[in-house]
Amino acid sequence: MDVPAHLAHLTGTPVAHLHPLGHSHAWTLHRADMTDGRELFVKAIDDTDSGIDGILTAEAAGLRWLATGHAGLVPTVVAADERMLVLPWQPPQPADPTAAEHLGHNLATLHTLHPETLGAPWPGYIATLPLDNTPGTGEWGTWYAEHRLAPYLPAAAPELGRDGQRLIERVIDRITDLAGPPEPPARLHGDLWSGNILWSRGRALLIDPAAHGGHRETDLAMLALFGAPHLDRILGAYQDTAPLSSGWRQRVPLHQLHPLLVHVVLFGGSYRGMLLAAAASALAG
Structure with a gap:
């Protein structure tokens, strides 16, 4: 999958820089700098015919459902479809x-x-x-x-x-x-x-x-x-x-x-x- 192109399509904003963060299970992870100044976290799946084609939409549904109970506990879903989940970038820090x-x-x-x-x-x-x-x-x-x-x-x-x-x-x-x-x-x-x-x-x-x-x-x-x-x-x-x-x-x-x-x-x-x-x-x- 062309991650920058798909991300731009989902968000309506071109990608300035895409930084790979590795992979987990069947997806790749990225930090994206957008041309409008936003920093985003991106989870992307190349092959949605692998039997997990609903996995990212399920994750997005779960985040939105949890947010209706306590919005401050979960990241806001910026965009999602079967191939990509987009969240605000949150710089990791030590546990406090x-x-x-x-x-x-x-x-x-x-x-x-x-x-x-x-x-x-x-x-x-x-x-x-x-x-x-x-x-x-x-x-x-x-x-x-x-x-x-x-x-x-x-x-x-x-x-x-x-x-x-x-x-x-x-x-x-x-x-x-x-x-x-x-x-x-x-x-x-x-x-x-x-x-x-x-x-x-x-x-x-x-x-x-x-x-x-x-x-x-x-x-x-x-x-x-x-x-x-x-x-x-x-x-x-x-x-x-x-x-x-x-x-x-x-x-x-x-x-x-x-x-x-x-x-x-x-x-x-x-x-x-x-x-x-x-x-x-x-x-x-």
Whole structure:
């Protein structure tokens, strides 16, 4: 794809300079200096016939949906289509403890603005994998088992072996007992590991969402999975704003099962041990 030409077409402004930033998964990343003085971040896909032709429109939909809950938490979508996503350029900075506290407060505020259903009204993706956003109005645990765990189990099974697969199936079988007290759906980022927090200009922005209505503990469990900076400050501010239900720490492994299953499918058996340990912890509850 001719990235400058397509960017100019989407934004209505010629490109002065395009700076490559590498690639991630199936897309390339760029910083663009526009002739009108704007600096933009660009994510571009060359081949939209690869089975991920809706991935950037899903990301744009998620960002816009999250912005209706808390505009200050996510970048504004400048433009998007199936081949390109354009956001304002945000110069990255080191993680800031004060910004982390604001993130905890803002995330709690976002989570208390409840969507009508679980899931989302668009087909989702997490990384390059389809994400079943079928809306649901029942209990979160059943929806999570059916739409976040079971769909990835067949692809992960060769890495898990029969015993590992059965362990995940036991979680699915017991999901009603493990899910904790009922809560209304929360507006989730959905893939909130530390790499999807952009620290810039004294604040924390959430990027690359797999946004949907789900259980608010999911976002917090994902923050803990690979170690977010200043996590104690994030959680402290969150608890001050919207305290979590009793036993939430024991449920962290349950919420981490979905991203760990995704990692096994995408990256193989190196994540098998983490996944099965989380499953065992979830069952021990």
